[in-house]
Amino acid sequence: MRSRVVIALLCLGGCGDDSATPPTDAPTIDARRDGPSSDALVDAAPTPDGDGTIDSGVPYTAPCGEFSGIARVGTWRTLSTSGGPSSAGDTDVVVASAAEIFVVRYRETERSIYSYDVVGDVWRTIPIDATAPSARETPLVGIARGRLVLYGGLPTSSSTMALTDGASMDLATGVWQPLPATNAPVLSGTGSGEVRVVDAGTSILFLPNQTVGGITYAWLDGADTWHVGSISGVLRECSLLSISDTEVACTHLGAAFVLSRTSTPVATALGDLTSSLFRSFYPGWAGATLVAWGGDFDLSRNPTWIPYERVGTSWTAGPAGTASRFRPVVAQLGGALVVWGGLAYLGAPVSSPRGDGALYDPATDQWTPMTCDQAPSYTGGFPKAAVVGGELFVLTSTAFGAFSAP
Numbered sequence: 001m002r003s004r005v006v007i008a009l010l011c012l013g014g015c016g017d018d019s020a021t022p023p024t025d026a027p028t029i030d031a032r033r034d035g036p037s038s039d040a041l042v043d044a045a046p047t048p049d050g051d052g053t054i055d056s057g058v059p060y061t062a063p064c065g066e067f068s069g070i071a072r073v074g075t076w077r078t079l080s081t082s083g084g085p086s087s088a089g090d091t092d093v094v095v096a097s098a099a100e101i102f103v104v105r106y107r108e109t110e111r112s113i114y115s116y117d118v119v120g121d122v123w124r125t126i127p128i129d130a131t132a133p134s135a136r137e138t139p140l141v142g143i144a145r146g147r148l149v150l151y152g153g154l155p156t157s158s159s160t161m162a163l164t165d166g167a168s169m170d171l172a173t174g175v176w177q178p179l180p181a182t183n184a185p186v187l188s189g190t191g192s193g194e195v196r197v198v199d200a201g202t203s204i205l206f207l208p209n210q211t212v213g214g215i216t217y218a219w220l221d222g223a224d225t226w227h228v229g230s231i232s233g234v235l236r237e238c239s240l241l242s243i244s245d246t247e248v249a250c251t252h253l254g255a256a257f258v259l260s261r262t263s264t265p266v267a268t269a270l271g272d273l274t275s276s277l278f279r280s281f282y283p284g285w286a287g288a289t290l291v292a293w294g295g296d297f298d299l300s301r302n303p304t305w306i307p308y309e310r311v312g313t314s315w316t317a318g319p320a321g322t323a324s325r326f327r328p329v330v331a332q333l334g335g336a337l338v339v340w341g342g343l344a345y346l347g348a349p350v351s352s353p354r355g356d357g358a359l360y361d362p363a364t365d366q367w368t369p370m371t372c373d374q375a376p377s378y379t380g381g382f383p384k385a386a387v388v389g390g391e392l393f394v395l396t397s398t399a400f401g402a403f404s405a406p
């Protein structure tokens with residue numbers, strides 16, 4: 001099954017080529033608007049258990065304090081980090097094929113792509129030649145048509161005009177080829193490292209994190225012709241997203257919509273979850289059920305977030321479960337929604353990392369806590385994840401591990 005994660009971590013990189021030039025008439029791209037900045041959260045984070053601090057870089061295990069007295073389920077196993085990325089960066093994208101996990105790290109001064117062999121527990125660095133996209137910030141990244149696709153992004157971190165070029169790499173041969181340039185659209189970037197390129201029938205669907213120039217999404221059809229689409233309504237943007245086999249769900253604050261993964265994608269607006277500007281809802285799939293899990297950013301206002309299940313174009317509230325947190329792992333694992341890690345946001349500038357999580361099963365309307373034994377440690381920031389072969393693979397700033405549900 002496909003899975004989407006809507007999180008990130010902090011790290012910077014080294015060297016690369018930055019020869020791309022932005023179009024002079026491109027609409028400008030705004031900064032992310034779906035919550036507090038990761039820099040502010042990590043820099044101010046306290047030490048919850050005394051075994052190191054976030055700022056010092058000394059690994060420690062985030063507290064596992066939820067669901068006290070309730071039996072935890074599942075198994076974590078520790079995986080190799082040798083030869084892989086030193087840590088998952090804020091805008092790094094983690095995307096998986098059937099047997100490999102790719103960490104794509106693009107910066108204005110770096111181009112790095114790492115591949116992890118799930119069966120062999122081995123990392124390798126993928127060579128990047130002159131035919132690959134130039135160095136850039138926050139390109140749209142994903143896997144489609146058996147290729148790793150990169151498109152758009154900003155030439156530098158201070159740029160406001162997006163690039164309109166890209167390329168794709170054949171996963172079998174490692175050969176890059178450019179994406180069509182004719183009528184290539186201006187699209188905002190990935191935001192915080194989400195997978196934003198997916199197959200859609202015979203097309204490739206691109207999902208920017210903001211609506212720019214009236215474009216909410218775009219697709220490249222089977223004849224390699226560009227098309228763009230939009231959806232009306234206040235706040236109808238794709239700040240956070242989740243991918244199932246048939247649809248992509250997008251939320252921005254309390255607004256939501258879905259896109260069909262068909263050759264000509266169709267957008268459907270969903271009912272608003274809330275009008276509050278201080279709330280966020282993370283979409284995720286549990287089997288065929290779309291769940292929007294969220295509430296207030298501030299723990300002091302709303303310590304426990306609620307899952308809302310889609311019924312047609314409306315929502316119905318489920319039971320309160322795992323505690324509110326900023327940028328957790330949110331993924332589909334079998335028929336359950338996984339919520340793990342992230343920061344407990346206590347109101348700016350105080351926050352602390354969480355090392356716990358839970359599984360939500362909409363069939364039984366119940367939360368089940370995940371085991372914390374051997375869960376990946378991290379010094380702060382936001383973990384990244386992908387689901388391969390029924391396991392949840394989580395990469396943090398200091399560790400790499402896989403969770404299996406019972």
